[in-house]
Amino acid sequence: MGQINNTRLATSTPLNLLTGFPIFPVGTSLNNPRFPIQIGLGQPSGTTSNTIFNRTISLGFFRLTGTTTASVIAGAFFGFNLGYNVQGQTRNNGTASLTVSSDSAQGGLGFGVGIGVSLTLRVEENILEFSFRNGFTNSWRNFFTTSASVNIDLIDISLRVMRLLGVNVPLERLQAVRDTVGSGDIWGLFSSNSSQFASRGNMTLSPRVSVSANILPRIPVFGKVISGLKKIGGKVKAGPAINIIFPITIQIVRLTTEDGNYAFSTRSGGTFNFNGGPVGTLGPTVSSVQVTHSHTVGIEFGLELKASVSLWSVFSISGGVRVPLNLGVNVTRPDIRLGPFFTALRNDSQTALELPEVVWG
Amino acid sequence: MAAGASLTGCGGSGGGTSRAGGMTPLANAYRFLPLASAGASLPNSESIMAQASAEGDLPFMGGVMLNDRRHVCFHATNANGKHGVFEVDYEPDGQVDPIKHLISEGDVLPDGTLVDDVSGGYLNNDNDVVFVVSSESGETLQYSSAGAPFQRYFDEYDDVSPQCRLYGDLRPEVGLTDSDDLLFVCGYRDQEDRAMGEGLFYLPQGNASETTLLLGEDQLLPGSSCAIRTFGLCQIGSTGEYLIQGTAAPVETQANTDDDGNPLSFLARGRVGESPEVLVAHPALGINQAIQGSVDMGPRLGPDGYAFIVSTGPDRTQLYLNQTKLLDAGPGDIGSLTPRGARIISMFPPVFGPNGLMFIQVFTTEGTEILAYNGSGFSSILARGDSVQGKQVEMIVFGALPCCVNSFSELVTVVEYSSGESAILLGIPV
Numbered sequence: 001m002g003q004i005n006n007t008r009l010a011t012s013t014p015l016n017l018l019t020g021f022p023i024f025p026v027g028t029s030l031n032n033p034r035f036p037i038q039i040g041l042g043q044p045s046g047t048t049s050n051t052i053f054n055r056t057i058s059l060g061f062f063r064l065t066g067t068t069t070a071s072v073i074a075g076a077f078f079g080f081n082l083g084y085n086v087q088g089q090t091r092n093n094g095t096a097s098l099t100v101s102s103d104s105a106q107g108g109l110g111f112g113v114g115i116g117v118s119l120t121l122r123v124e125e126n127i128l129e130f131s132f133r134n135g136f137t138n139s140w141r142n143f144f145t146t147s148a149s150v151n152i153d154l155i156d157i158s159l160r161v162m163r164l165l166g167v168n169v170p171l172e173r174l175q176a177v178r179d180t181v182g183s184g185d186i187w188g189l190f191s192s193n194s195s196q197f198a199s200r201g202n203m204t205l206s207p208r209v210s211v212s213a214n215i216l217p218r219i220p221v222f223g224k225v226i227s228g229l230k231k232i233g234g235k236v237k238a239g240p241a242i243n244i245i246f247p248i249t250i251q252i253v254r255l256t257t258e259d260g261n262y263a264f265s266t267r268s269g270g271t272f273n274f275n276g277g278p279v280g281t282l283g284p285t286v287s288s289v290q291v292t293h294s295h296t297v298g299i300e301f302g303l304e305l306k307a308s309v310s311l312w313s314v315f316s317i318s319g320g321v322r323v324p325l326n327l328g329v330n331v332t333r334p335d336i337r338l339g340p341f342f343t344a345l346r347n348d349s350q351t352a353l354e355l356p357e358v359v360w361g
Numbered sequence: 362m363a364a365g366a367s368l369t370g371c372g373g374s375g376g377g378t379s380r381a382g383g384m385t386p387l388a389n390a391y392r393f394l395p396l397a398s399a400g401a402s403l404p405n406s407e408s409i410m411a412q413a414s415a416e417g418d419l420p421f422m423g424g425v426m427l428n429d430r431r432h433v434c435f436h437a438t439n440a441n442g443k444h445g446v447f448e449v450d451y452e453p454d455g456q457v458d459p460i461k462h463l464i465s466e467g468d469v470l471p472d473g474t475l476v477d478d479v480s481g482g483y484l485n486n487d488n489d490v491v492f493v494v495s496s497e498s499g500e501t502l503q504y505s506s507a508g509a510p511f512q513r514y515f516d517e518y519d520d521v522s523p524q525c526r527l528y529g530d531l532r533p534e535v536g537l538t539d540s541d542d543l544l545f546v547c548g549y550r551d552q553e554d555r556a557m558g559e560g561l562f563y564l565p566q567g568n569a570s571e572t573t574l575l576l577g578e579d580q581l582l583p584g585s586s587c588a589i590r591t592f593g594l595c596q597i598g599s600t601g602e603y604l605i606q607g608t609a610a611p612v613e614t615q616a617n618t619d620d621d622g623n624p625l626s627f628l629a630r631g632r633v634g635e636s637p638e639v640l641v642a643h644p645a646l647g648i649n650q651a652i653q654g655s656v657d658m659g660p661r662l663g664p665d666g667y668a669f670i671v672s673t674g675p676d677r678t679q680l681y682l683n684q685t686k687l688l689d690a691g692p693g694d695i696g697s698l699t700p701r702g703a704r705i706i707s708m709f710p711p712v713f714g715p716n717g718l719m720f721i722q723v724f725t726t727e728g729t730e731i732l733a734y735n736g737s738g739f740s741s742i743l744a745r746g747d748s749v750q751g752k753q754v755e756m757i758v759f760g761a762l763p764c765c766v767n768s769f770s771e772l773v774t775v776v777e778y779s780s781g782e783s784a785i786l787l788g789i790p791v
Binding site for chain 2: 051052053054055056057067164208210211212213214228230231232233235237239241242243245300304306308310312313314315316317318319320322
C-alpha cells in the first residue's frame with residue numbers, strides 16, 4: 001500500500017493565464033495527455049477585410065452609392081488553468097483513492113477585434129443634355145460625396161455602449177497579454193470556478209459574452225456623416241453582434257504513479273476511487289503522482305458586423321459580414337461539442353511564472 | 362386647379378400597363394392648397410424655417426402623413442434649425458386649423474427621454490402616432506394616442522415579452538395599423554442571452570407582453586436554402602398581412618453580397634401566423650419562383666394588394682403592382698412615358714389610396730410628377746410647372762410617402778416653388 005501525501009497539482013503556482021491547458025490540445029489521448037504549456041502568447045490571426053455592402057440605386061434625380069467595408073484582426077489565446085490538492089493511497093489489490101480539495105480553475109478566451117470601418121456615400125445628379133447630333137442624353141454628375149474611415153477597437157466601443165445602457169458584459173482589457181502579443185488591444189473573457197470536484201465530480205467553466213450595439217454614434221469621425229444624413233432624414237447604423245460561448249467540462253479520469261495506471265471508477269464526495277492498477281506489494285509512499293483529466297468543449301461563437309443606411313421610408317440598404325475568429329481549431333459549425341481532450345498534471349512538472357497583469361471584472 | 366386628370370395609360374417601352382375593366386373612377390382633377398408654408402408660425406412663438414440654410418437644413422424634411430380624420434403630421438425644421446414633427450387639422454372644404462407641436466429635438470418626454478432625433482413615424486386613423494426616438498441613451502419607441510402625452514412602448518434593450526427580448530439596433534421604420542398592431546425590426550436575444558441578430562416582431566393591438574417573433578435572422582426563407590441575414594423596411598396591414606424587405610445568403614456560400622458588393626436582397630409577403638412567400642429575390646439567391654431583382658425601396662401594402670419597386674440594374678427600376686409590371690424607369694429610352702409624355706428616369710415607391718387607387722411619384726426628363734393609377738391607366742395629378750395659387754411648382758420633394766393618402770383620396774405632399782419657397786400641399790379631388 002502506497003501513501004500519497006498531500007500534494008498540490010497545478011498548471012502554475014500561483015495560477016495564472018500564461019500557463020495552462022489549451023482548450024483544443026491537438027493529438028491528445030488518454031495515454032498521451034497534454035501537460036501545461038504557455039497559452040498566453042496565443043495565435044494572432046491574419047486580417048480579414050470584407051465589404052458589408054456596395055450598392056448603387058437611383059433615387060429621384062439622384063443616384064446614391066453606399067459602400068461599407070470592415071477589416072478585422074482577431075485572436076490571442078484560448079485556454080484554462082487548473083489547480084487542486086490531492087492526498088490518498090494506492091493498494092496492493094490494484095485499487096486507489098484520491099481526495100481532491102482546494103480545486104479551482106480559470107478558463108477563457110483572449111481576443112482582439114480591431115476593426116477598420118470605411119463608409120462612403122456618394123450622390124450623383126442626373127443631367128439631361130440635348131444636342132442635335134445625339135438628341136437627349138442622360139449623364140451623371142457628382143453631387144456630393146461624404147466618407148469616413150476609422151480604425152476602432154470594436155470591443156472597447158461596444159462595451160462602452162453596453163455599459164451606458166446598463167448591460168454588464170464580462171470582458172476586461174488584458175494589459176499584459178497585449179504587451180505580449182504586441183499589437184492591438186486584447187480583451188479577455190473568463191470564467192472561474194472552485195470547489196466543484198468534491199460537490200459535482202467535475203469542474204465546469206462557462207465563459208460567455210453576447211454583445212449587440214449600434215456603435216457609430218460613439219465614434220467621433222462618423223458624427224459628420226450621421227448629422228449630415230439626419231438633415232435629410234437619413235439614418236446610418238453599424239455595429240457588431242457578438243456571441244462567444246464555450247462551456248468547458250473537466251473530469252478526472254486516471255491516476256498514474258511510479259507503479260502504473262489506475263482508471264477512475266467511482267466518486268464519493270471529494271474522494272475519487274480508481275481500479276485496474278498494478279496488483280502486488282507496493283512501496284510505503286508514492287513519489288510520482290500524475291492525474292489525467294479529460295475535457296470537452298461546447299462551442300458557439302459568432303461575430304457579425306452589420307451596417308444599414310435608410311432614408312425616410314423610401315429605401316433601405318443593409319448588409320452584414322460574419323467574421324471567423326481564430327480559436328486555434330477549425331470550427332466550421334456553430335453550436336457543437338468538441339472532445340474529449342486529455343490533459344495531465346503531475347507533482348514534479350509545475351512551472352512557476354510571473355503573474356500577468358489581469359484586471360478582473 | 363393643378364392639373365386635369367386624363368385617363369390615358371402610360372406609354373413607352375415596356376410599360377406593360379393593364380387596361381382591364383373594373384377600374385375605379387379617378388377624380389377629374391385635384392385642387393391643391395397649402396397646409397403649411399415655410400416661415401409659417403409655430404406654437405411658442407416659433408416659426409418654420411423660411412428657406413434652406415447654408416448648413417443644409419431644409420424647412421420640410423422627413424415627410425408628411427394624414428388620416429381619415431383629416432389630421433396631418435409633418436416634419437419641419439424651425440427657424441433655429443431644430444427638427445420636429447407638427448400637427449395640423451383641416452376641414453373638408455380646405456379650411457386649415459392652427460399648427461400644433463407634436464414632438465421635436467430637445468423635448469423631454471414624460472419618461473425622461475431627451476429627444477435627439479425623431480424617425481419618420483406612423484399615423485393611424487385613430488390619430489395614434491409612433492416614432493422611434495433617439496437619445497443619448499439609445500432608441501425608444503414612443504407612442505401617443507389621440508393627442509395624449511407620449512408614453513414609452515419599449516426601448517431597444519427591453520424584455521418586451523418572452524419571445525421578444527430586444528438587444529439593440531431598433532430600426533427607425535415601424536408599421537402601425539388602426540387597431541394598434543405594430544410591426545418593427547430590432548436585434549434580440551434568446552432565453553440564454555445569446556445575441557440572435559435581427560428579428561421582425563409583431564406587437565398585437567398594443568399588448569406588448571404578447572409580442573411575437575415573425576421572422577428571425579438565420580431563418581430560412583420559405584422554399585429556399587437561403588438564410589435571412591438582415592431586415593430592411595416593413596409594412597403591416599389591417600388583417601395581419603405584412604411585407605418585409607431584407608437580405609439573405611445561400612447556406613452553402615454564406616455570402617449576402619454578390620461579387621460587386623450588392624446585397625442579395627429579397628422581398629417577402631406574409632401574414633401573422635402563416636409562412637411568408639418570397640416575392641422578389643436577387644438572382645444569386647436562386648429562388649426561381651420569385652421575380653428576379655433587387656428591392657432597395659420600401660414595399661407598400663394596400664387594401665387589395667401590394668406594390669414594390671424592383672431594381673434590375675444600377676439605373677433601372679420597375680414598378681410592380683402585385684405580380685404585374687406597370688412601369689419601367691431608366692436612362693435613355695428605357696423609361697415609360699407619363700400621361701404628359703415625359704420619360705421616366707426613376708421613381709419612389711407608390712402608396713395606396715381607397716378602392717385600389719395607387720399613387721406614385723416619378724422623376725422624368727421634364728421634372729417630376731405624381732401619378733395616380735386606377736387599375737386601368739395612369740393620370741397625372743401634379744407635376745413640375747403646375748401652378749398652385751399662382752406659384753409655380755419647381756420640385757415635389759415628398760410626393761407619395763406612406764400615410765400620405767386617406768380614404769377620401771385626399772393627399773398631402775411637400776413641394777418647392779420656383780421662387781424657392783416650400784410648402785406642404787393638400788390635394789383634394791374635385
